[in-house]
Amino acid sequence: MQKSTNSDTSLETLNSTRQGTGAVQMRIKNANSHHDRLSQSKSMILTDVGKVTEPISRHRRNHSQHILKDVIPPLEQLMVEKEGYLQKAKIAEGGKKLRKNWSTSWIVLSSRKIEFYKESKQQALSNMKTGHKPESVDLCGAHIEWAKEKSSRKNVFQITTVSGNEFLLQSDIDFIILDWFHAIKNAIDRLPKDSSCPSRNLELFKIQRSSSTELLSHYDSDIKEQKPEHRKSLMFRLHHSASDTSDKNRVKSRLKKFITRRPSLKTLQEKGLIKDQIFGSHLHKVCERENSTVPWFVKQCIEAVEKRGLDVDGIYRVSGNLATIQKLRFIVNQEEKLNLDDSQWEDIHVVTGALKMFFRELPEPLFPYSFFERFVEAIKKQDNNTRIEAVKCLVQKLPPPNRDTMKVLFGHLTKIVAKASKNLMSTQSLGIVFGPTLLRAENETGNMAIHMVYQNQIAELMLSEYSKIFSSEED
The missing domain is CATH 2.30.29.30 (Pleckstrin-homology domain (PH domain)/Phosphotyrosine-binding domain (PTB))
Known part of the structure; x- marks a missing residue:
């Protein structure tokens, strides 16, 4: 009996030893085989911080997506x-x-x-x-x-x-x-x-490009598959007119090559095929083309405002419809005949908006870059008479197109101020509107807020002391 008991005890010990060894082997196997461990456990695994982590897919495409998502951040x-x-x-x-x-x-x-x-x-x-x-x-x-x-x-x-x-x-x-x-x-x-901005090029080439696109689409439509009821006739025609289709493909290919090889805007301007525009051109170039020292468009806008806008509330402060202003800009750039008395320009704010846009889009402002700091130093002078003389001296040194255009513009704005009781546009209001438009530094390295104060003050002085600053030209 004792012998039997000992053998049973030995058997239990052996079994428990085998079980322990098997568990150890299983743990070792699991530790050495990462993918086998993931495949054996279909459930979610709790991490050390208590978060739930989904099992990673072993599919190659999914695995690459995980890598790209984690390694490469969005553009x-x-x-x-x-x-x-x-x-x-x-x-x-x-x-x-x-x-x-x-x-x-x-x-x-x-x-x-x-x-x-x-x-x-x-x-x-x-x-x-x-x-x-x-x-x-x-x-x-x-x-x-x-x-x-x-x-x-x-x-x-x-x-x-x-x-x-x-x-x-x-x-x-x-x-x-x-x-x-x-x-x-x-x-x-x-x-x-x-x-090189696509949205700007659209305005210049939309007529030519639309015609080219229509021509290409015409040839495309002939080659596209027809409705099911016409497939038989189409196959018959293609079988008997392969040469016609080949000719159309050759024409289409030539058209595509022509469009892709079209010269740039700069090349067309150099050859004289496209003339320089009014908006966005240098002031002296516009005046040279017109054989004048004041652009024709500026004169025409001022004439229209003085005819029907002097009493309008918020003149030059209120913005006109931008789409209509852009339409007016396009007509002027294309050198089409412009009549500001036409009903489509009846909103005087469109005319004033176009005039402000003209000065804003000058590559160099009406007050040239080289004069900006000198005008700022002049406006800083404490004595009013000294300040006026300094500004007057600078105005006389300006190039003729800048000086004459300035004289015409500020002379016009003094008429706006004279009607301030009706249009509610004071000298200060017009200074705020035209200061940043007519004066700006070439490189904005200083304090913008300080520059804006000086810009407004210079424009205000030109208005309030117009007769003294431009007296030499009037005599």
Whole structure:
């Protein structure tokens, strides 16, 4: 009996030893084979921090997607240059004015566009990852300027796109809004200019390109598959007219080569096939072509405003319809006959908007870059008579097109001020509107807010002391 008991005990010990060894071997096997461990466990595995991790798919395509998603961040994140909270108001879409509603937005600036998010920073970043598309602004060909007259708030600037969308951005903190202004302006300056921006080229070549596209589509339509009921006749015709199809393909190929080899805008201008435009050209070049010292378009706009706009409330401050302004701009650039008394230009704010756009798009402003610092030093003088003499001396040194155009423009604006009781446009109001448009530094390295103050003061002085500053030309 004792012997039997001992053998049973030995058997139990052996079995327990084998079980222990098997468990150890299983653990070793599991530790050495990562993929086998994943395949054996179909359930979710709890990590050390208590989070649930899904089993990784062993399919090769899925595995590569995991790697690309984890290693390569989205392109938008790589290109982000600046982000933060600002006050935003969209005031126009496609040239159509919108009601101004301010809201706090999370702004993300990349190398080519600005994105507006309504949510907080964390939600905005989450939407980026999930592919949610926010409101976006393409900066190619866009224009940025300070817009003090557009809002009673301080530190407001405006972004205008080539598609006619207008946005106001604002912050009460000076250094924040200035930092944003410079960042967006630098992004716009780095992008292609008029000759290489697709949206600008559309205006110049839309007639020629549309005709070429129609011709290509004509040949495409002949080759496309017809409706089912016509398939038999189509196959019959293709069988008996293979040579015709070959000829059409050759013509189509030649057309494509012709379109792709078309000369650039610069080449066409050099050959004289496309003349220089009025908007966006240097002031002296426009005057040389017209054999004058004051552009014809400036004279025509001033004449129209003085005829029917002197008593209009907010003249030069209120913006006209941007789409109509762009239409007027296109007609002037194409050197078509322009009659501002036509009913399509009955809104005088369209005329004033086009005139401001002309001065804003000058490659060099009406007050040349080389004179900017000298005018600023003149306006800083404490004695009023000394200040007037300094500005007068600088005006006399300007090139004739700049000096004469300046004289005509400010002479016209003095007539606006004379009717201030009706149009509510004082010297200060016109200084705010025209200061940044007519004067700007070539390189904005200083304090923009300080420069804007001087720009307004110079324009105000030119208006209030017009007769003294331009007295030598009037005698």
